[in-house]
Each structure stands twice: as structure tokens, then as C-alpha cells.
Amino acid sequence: MNSSNIGTELPPTAVAFIESAAASFQKIPGSAIVIRYIRSSYQNDPIRSLVELFLFIFAVRYLLAPAYSTKKTKNVHLTEDEIDELVEDWTPEPLAGEQSEWEKLENDRIPVIIGPAAPKTKLQNGRTVTNLASYNHYNFASNPELTAKAVNTVRTYGVGPCSPPGFYGTQDVHMKSEADIAAHLGMPACIIYAQSFSTISSVIPAFSKRGDIIVADKAVNYPIRKGLQISRSTVRWYDHNDMEDLERVLAKVVKEGQGKPLTRRFIVTEGLFENTGDVVNLPKLVELKFKYKFRLILDETWSYGTMGRTGKGVTEHQHVDPNNVDMIIGGLAGCMSSGGGFCASTEEIVEHQRLSAAAYTFSAALPALLATTASETVTILQEEPSIIQNLRENIRAMRAQLDPRSDWVICTSSPENPVMLLVLKEQVVKDRGFSRQEQEFLLQDCVDECLANGVLITRLKSMPPALGSSPRDQEKEWLPRPALKVCVTTGLSKKETEKAGIVIRHAITAVMKGKKWQR
Amino acid sequence: MSSNSKDKDNRRRRRSSSLMYQEPPESLEQQSDQAVLPNLNAQWVNAKGAWLIHIIIILLLKIVYDIVPSVTQETSWTLVNITYMFGSYLMFHWVRGIPFEFNAGAYDNLNMWEQIDNEDQYTPAKKFLLAVPICLFLVSTHYTHYDLAYFMINFLATLAVVVPKLPALHRMRLAFLNPEPQPTDQ
Structure with missing residues (x-):
């Protein structure tokens, strides 16, 4: 090994080390292939070889890097004692919360019927009432x-x-x-x-x-x-x-x-x-x-x-x-x-x-x-499209008793809709300053008053608030106006429908004039 | 209120860097949709045979291009390189979301590479998928005598699939290649 052009001789130990390293490298199986590869890849272009070397080193670094997650997980490490303590401290919430006063009242007043839902339905207390709370509009249920x-x-x-x-x-x-x-x-x-x-x-x-x-x-x-x-x-x-x-x-x-x-x-x-x-x-x-x-x-x-x-x-x-x-x-x-x-x-x-x-x-x-x-x-x-005509006539008969005649409620349903929704007139709500909840209470009183007079109707209950939503969230959402629901049926004659309509109208008037809801 | 202000933050971040932006993190609802099922679209890269098929496809491509008459080794390797890189770029980095429907579009904002292994970095599958194009490039330069033009074409093709795989570019988007993400609903 002639290194006189460098100017200084390598120390003999270094020369010996390089020689032994080269010798041991040649002993490694496959080393000849590596040398041959590098020699033939070189192709008299050091820059290309550098680029390739760079890619190779990059690949090796990537392959050796440890895996990690990009998701931020905030796990707090707890000791066994701490875990036990937390478990002991924890008291589970009840699966169903306590009934609110309103829910209790609502559930207490649900009537129980016996037998099939027909236009005339028997209640648990033995009375037979006119059923205007079922979607049995054509009375197919009793066909x-x-x-x-x-x-x-x-x-x-x-x-x-x-x-x-x-x-x-x-x-x-x-x-x-x-x-x-x-x-x-x-x-x-x-x-x-x-x-x-x-x-x-x-x-x-x-x-x-x-x-x-x-x-x-x-x-x-x-x-x-x-x-x-x-x-x-x-x-x-x-x-x-x-x-x-x-x-x-x-x-x-x-x-x-x-x-x-x-x-x-x-x-x-x-x-x-x-x-x-x-x-x-x-x-x-x-x-x-x-x-x-x-x-x-x-x-x-x-x-x-x-x-x-x-x-x-x-x-x-x-x-x-x-x-x-x-x-x-x-x-x-x-x-x-x-x-x-x-x-x-x-x-x-x-x-x-x-x-x-x-x-x-x-x-x-x-x-x-x-x-x-x-x-x-x-x-x-x-x-038999005539049964639809019969239903329309009953709707007209019922509506005539309620919408224009009642001083307190109006019907928001279209004239062909057998499900009549009766909401309190805005003027009434404004005059007496009813809140939503008070309107619901009042309408429940109307339902009870109707039932006492032998007519079963119900309220609009089709928009339960989202689970876990706060009252403030609910205010932002669209909510239907509290309403009474009267479902007209052809199972009743026109006269019976009219009679039931009169009962409903009088019940609403009685509740509105009662002491409880005076302001 | 809080979602509104967060929305504004996102928008501001996008505006400040018009050339590149980072895909914002998914909403809580979207994250829970992602967690409902394992991501069937990205799971197969860890399956048996999914690694082998890369090598098989490359060999088949090489054979097909070699069969064509009057194609030199340089052209043949370059074509293999370009075809493989183009295919894998399309598959792993261009197409976003999941081509079939099973989780209501929970991954609509992420490309295949980002879906692999639940967004983790340096996982075995990702290491393999990065090593394949680099090895292909090194092998092809070894067996050929590229002139400068061929070498640059092959090198750039390799870079095109290697660079988007870097962890630093996770969820990064070029604004002129990708339309702005749609504003999240209030």
C-alpha cells in the first residue's frame, strides 16, 4: 500500500486493521455480491451513486424507526391501589332517573282500556267511553x-x-x-x-x-x-x-x-x-x-x-x-x-x-x-271510496263543533286530516302568560275533563326531547305547540261525533274558566 | 357557541397557508363512526399475500414490457417503475375515503395511506410499502445504464410515492391539487 502522495505514512497498526477488516469482510457470505453490486452500479457517476446511497440510508432509517401513534391519547396511569379506591368511591347512577312531577302526573292519569280499541271502548274502571284517541279512522279494527x-x-x-x-x-x-x-x-x-x-x-x-x-x-x-x-x-x-x-x-x-x-x-x-x-x-x-x-x-x-x-x-x-x-x-x-x-x-x-x-x-x-x-x-x-267521504263528513261535523265555536282553541290541522290538533289561541296564551309546561298541564286537565264526560282524547306527545339535552338546547330546537289530539273515526255516526265534539268544547271551556287556570 | 368558534379557528388556519393545509381532525361523531368497525378498507395490507402481490405485480409488469419487441432494458425498467409508482400513488395517496359503503363515510377525508394501521406511523406494513419502491428503483438502476433523462424520470417517480409517505406529511394537502374541505355544519 503506497501512501507517499498523502505525505504521511499510516501507522502500521492502522494498515494491519484495514487489511484484517477487508479480509474478514470477504469472509462474510454474500460480500462478493455486495462488492459486485456496488462496482456495477457505480457506472462512473459518483453523484448517482450518492443519490442511491442517500435513498438506501433513508430506507434503512425508516425501517429501523420505532412505531408510534398519531392519535393523542391522554391515559392517566394509575396504580392498583388508586384503581381500587376509585372503584370503591364510584356509585352508579340509576338506569332510569326519578320521575319528574310532570311525568308522574302524566303517568298517573293514563287511562287503561280493556279489550280491543273500538270506537266505544271499555275502561279499567268499568265505564264505556267514546274513543277519539286511536288512529282507527275507518274502524277497520272492528271489521x-x-x-x-x-x-x-x-x-x-x-x-x-x-x-x-x-x-x-x-x-x-x-x-x-x-x-x-x-x-x-x-x-x-x-x-x-x-x-x-x-x-x-x-x-x-x-x-x-x-x-x-x-x-x-x-x-x-x-x-x-x-x-x-x-x-x-x-x-x-x-x-x-x-x-x-x-x-x-x-x-x-x-x-x-x-x-x-x-x-x-x-x-x-x-x-x-x-x-x-x-x-x-x-x-x-x-x-x-x-x-x-x-x-x-x-x-x-x-x-x-x-x-x-x-x-x-x-x-x-x-x-x-x-x-x-x-x-x-x-x-x-x-x-x-x-x-x-x-x-x-x-x-x-x-x-x-x-x-x-x-x-x-x-x-x-x-x-x-x-x-x-x-x-x-x-x-x-x-x-269503496265512500268510506273516505264518510270520514270527511265526520271531520267536518267535529270541526264545526270546535274550531270556529270555541273561544279558546283553534285547529291547526288541514280540513281533510282526521287527526285534529287543537292548540290554544295565541291571544289566550298571551293574556294569561302560560308557559309551555303550563299549557301541557292545562291540556292534560282538558283531557281528564273530557274523559270524565265519557270522551277519550289525548295530547300531542310526538316530540320527546333528545336524551341528555339541556333545557337551553331544547329552546333552540323547533318544538311543536302543545296541542290536544282528536282522532275522528267512521266508527261513530255523525250525530255521535257531533256530541263528542260538544263534550270536548265544553270540557275545554270548563277548564279554562276554572279557578286553577285563572290569571 | 363552542363549535362555532372552533369552526372559525379551522377556517383561519386554512387561510393562513394557502399552498398547503392540514386536514382538520375529525369531529367526535366521525371518530365514533370510525371506531364502530375495524377499517376493512385498510386492513388487508397486513394480510398474508398482500406483501407478496407487490413483488408478483412488479415481476409480471417486467415480463409484459419485456415481451414487447424492440424495447430496451432501460425503457422496460422505466415503464415498470412508472407503472408501479403511478398505480400505487393512485391507490394510496390520491383516492380518499372508502370505495364501498359500511361506515357512513367516516373516512371520507383520509387517503388509503393515512387509513392504514389506524394512522400510526412506522408500522411494519408502512415500512414494507415504503421499501418496495425504493428497492425497485435501486434494482432498476443496477441492471441498466440510464442516461440522465431516464435516471431523472425514474428518480422523480420514486420520490412521488416516497415523499407523501413521510410522517411529516401526514394529513397534509396541497391546496391546488385538493379542493378545500367542505365547511362542517353548524
Whole structure:
């Protein structure tokens, strides 16, 4: 080794060390390959080799680095003693909290009926009262033919398939009911759900996901709210039934979406509103939906079977082609005297739900007897539209006793709605300075007074506050006005209905004039 | 109130650096949606065979490009490099979210690389996935005599998939390549 050009000789120990290192390197198996690789990769270009060396060193450093989590976890390390102490100190909260005074009062006053819910119902205390608190609008519940057919179905099919429809729950009667309802509405296809409540709250998240936009009416019912919540979509609200406000919101959404990836967009509203009883302006809604390119999900749970000449719902009532509405959701549990709900739409939309709607996929199918009952009641509505006329007459008779005549309440429901919601007049509330809670109390007194006079009605109770929400949160949310609920039925004659109406009116007057609510 | 002020903070942070921004952390609701199920979209990278398939694909690509007549070794290796890098960039760094639906879009803001191993860094799968393109590049330079242009093309292709894998660039987005995230709802 000649190192005279460096100027200094390496010490002999260093030379010996380098030689021994080279010798031992050559002894390592595979060292020849490494040397050959470096020699042939070098290619007379030191910069390239440097780049490669840099990449290699970087890779080795990356491979040797220890793993770590980017999530910030704030775990406090406790000793065994501390853990024991904490466990001992902990006292569990009760699963259900103490009843508030109002809840106690409400529960104490719930009447218990004996036997089926008929227009004349027997109470636990032996009295027979006029039942205006059931959605038995056409009195199908006491129809002997329907009962006989339901019994026959139970004998043939058993009580229920006990399986989700996608497994072995679907029976021929379900497919028949779907076809019957689709034919009734005049839509291409229909899918039946086993629960009315979970129909809409399952249809919305089946189509709308995180990042999608839903424009909804402020007064939509509780199941819709649950659906909106589960869907994780961006929800924009518009004022109740205010089509100008809706147009403003739609225009804003369209403007905000310009230049961004396209998302699914829906308008969600009800046909007949559960919380206010009024009816949607469907022609205008369809016009806006086409203008701004939204899809329309219409919840007809309360309007299917009651609105329109043959009970097809708001589309028939307001002369709108149902195919202009993208999804019509209806309930079979109310006036149809069956159970479950449905979504009628195009073939594609219906088939999509068979795999992706949670309530359809994971819940046992509708019992066969309810499916056949639904088919039967749909047929009755089509064959005898006169019963709908009878219902309308009873509604008119009841309304004549209440809305214009009563000094205290007005009816917010539309004239065709058999569920009449009676709210206190704003002037009355203002004059006496009633709070929400006081109004609820007062209306409960009215319900009790009616029951004492042999008429069973109820209050609007369909918007429970969100679990764990503080009163301040609740103030920000839209809340329905406290209301009395009177459900008209054809099971009573016009005269009986009028009589019940008079009882209700007098009961309200008696409560309002009583000492308890004077201010 | 609190969510509002947080929202404003996020927006301000995005504005201050217009070229690059960091994906804001997910909302509590989104985090709980992520935790409901294991992320099936990112789990398979730890599965048997998922590592081997990279090598198999690279070999197959090499064979396919070699079969084409009148393709030199340089062109063939460069094509293998570019194809693999482009494919893996598309898969791991470009596409965000999950192509199939099972958790209501809980990972819509994260690309595949960021979903792997629950956002942890330096995990075995990530180490392997980083080592593959580097090894491929080193092997290809070894077996060929690249001129400067070929060398630069191959090197830049490698950098394109190596740089986004760096832990320092976790959740970082180039503003001109990615649209601003949608404002969270009030």
C-alpha cells in the first residue's frame, strides 16, 4: 500500500486493521455480491451513486424507526391501589332517573282500556267511553271480515316469519302487498318495512351519507329527525311550509356547491305534518325540486289512506303525478289497521333498499297477517271510496263543533286530516302568560275533563326531547305547540261525533274558566 | 357557541397557508363512526399475500414490457417503475375515503395511506410499502445504464410515492391539487 502522495505514512497498526477488516469482510457470505453490486452500479457517476446511497440510508432509517401513534391519547396511569379506591368511591347512577312531577302526573292519569280499541271502548274502571284517541279512522279494527281473514292467515302462515326479509322472511303475501300498494299509488315498485317508525329513519340513511345535503322542513316528525341524524348528512332547515324560504335555502345550497364535487341532494318533508296537522304544498315543492335538481323524499305516514279520493295521499289530493316524487314513504300502522310501513318509488330505488336499508336488512319481516290485512284495506279504500267521504263528513261535523265555536282553541290541522290538533289561541296564551309546561298541564286537565264526560282524547306527545339535552338546547330546537289530539273515526255516526265534539268544547271551556287556570 | 368558534379557528388556519393545509381532525361523531368497525378498507395490507402481490405485480409488469419487441432494458425498467409508482400513488395517496359503503363515510377525508394501521406511523406494513419502491428503483438502476433523462424520470417517480409517505406529511394537502374541505355544519 503506497501512501507517499498523502505525505504521511499510516501507522502500521492502522494498515494491519484495514487489511484484517477487508479480509474478514470477504469472509462474510454474500460480500462478493455486495462488492459486485456496488462496482456495477457505480457506472462512473459518483453523484448517482450518492443519490442511491442517500435513498438506501433513508430506507434503512425508516425501517429501523420505532412505531408510534398519531392519535393523542391522554391515559392517566394509575396504580392498583388508586384503581381500587376509585372503584370503591364510584356509585352508579340509576338506569332510569326519578320521575319528574310532570311525568308522574302524566303517568298517573293514563287511562287503561280493556279489550280491543273500538270506537266505544271499555275502561279499567268499568265505564264505556267514546274513543277519539286511536288512529282507527275507518274502524277497520272492528271489521269482522278483516278479522276473519287475519285469523285464516295465521292458520296458514303462522304468526310471523321471525327472519329478516333477505333471509327467509319474505313470503308471497309480502310480495303481493308490495304490488298492491305500488298499484294503488301508481308507482313502479314498493318495499315493505316491518315498523312504521323505522321506515323513514331507515330510508334516509340508505341514500344520503356524510357530505350529502338534505334540506328539511323545520317541523318534520321525530322518525325523520332520527333518520337525518343517522345519515350523518349536512342538514339545512327551512321554515315550516314556507316555499319562499325553501327556495332561498335551495338556491344557497346550489350556489355553495358550485365548483365542488357533486353530492347527493334531497328535500325531506311530510305530506300531512304529524306535529302541526297541516298539509304540504306539493305542486310548488315538485316545481322547486326540478328547478334546483334535488330529489324529494315525502313522508306520507299520516296522509296515506286519508288524503285524496281513494286514499292515495297528498299526490292524489293535490293532483301531482306520484312519479314526480322520488320516494313516497307511508305507514300501514295507522288508519290501515295493519302494521309496518312502505317506501314506493322506482324499481332501482326500491331494490337498493333491499340490501342497504338497515330496518329492512336487520329486522324481522312483517307478520303475514299484517301483510294480508294491508292488502285487504288497500283494496277496500279503492273499492269503496265512500268510506273516505264518510270520514270527511265526520271531520267536518267535529270541526264545526270546535274550531270556529270555541273561544279558546283553534285547529291547526288541514280540513281533510282526521287527526285534529287543537292548540290554544295565541291571544289566550298571551293574556294569561302560560308557559309551555303550563299549557301541557292545562291540556292534560282538558283531557281528564273530557274523559270524565265519557270522551277519550289525548295530547300531542310526538316530540320527546333528545336524551341528555339541556333545557337551553331544547329552546333552540323547533318544538311543536302543545296541542290536544282528536282522532275522528267512521266508527261513530255523525250525530255521535257531533256530541263528542260538544263534550270536548265544553270540557275545554270548563277548564279554562276554572279557578286553577285563572290569571 | 363552542363549535362555532372552533369552526372559525379551522377556517383561519386554512387561510393562513394557502399552498398547503392540514386536514382538520375529525369531529367526535366521525371518530365514533370510525371506531364502530375495524377499517376493512385498510386492513388487508397486513394480510398474508398482500406483501407478496407487490413483488408478483412488479415481476409480471417486467415480463409484459419485456415481451414487447424492440424495447430496451432501460425503457422496460422505466415503464415498470412508472407503472408501479403511478398505480400505487393512485391507490394510496390520491383516492380518499372508502370505495364501498359500511361506515357512513367516516373516512371520507383520509387517503388509503393515512387509513392504514389506524394512522400510526412506522408500522411494519408502512415500512414494507415504503421499501418496495425504493428497492425497485435501486434494482432498476443496477441492471441498466440510464442516461440522465431516464435516471431523472425514474428518480422523480420514486420520490412521488416516497415523499407523501413521510410522517411529516401526514394529513397534509396541497391546496391546488385538493379542493378545500367542505365547511362542517353548524
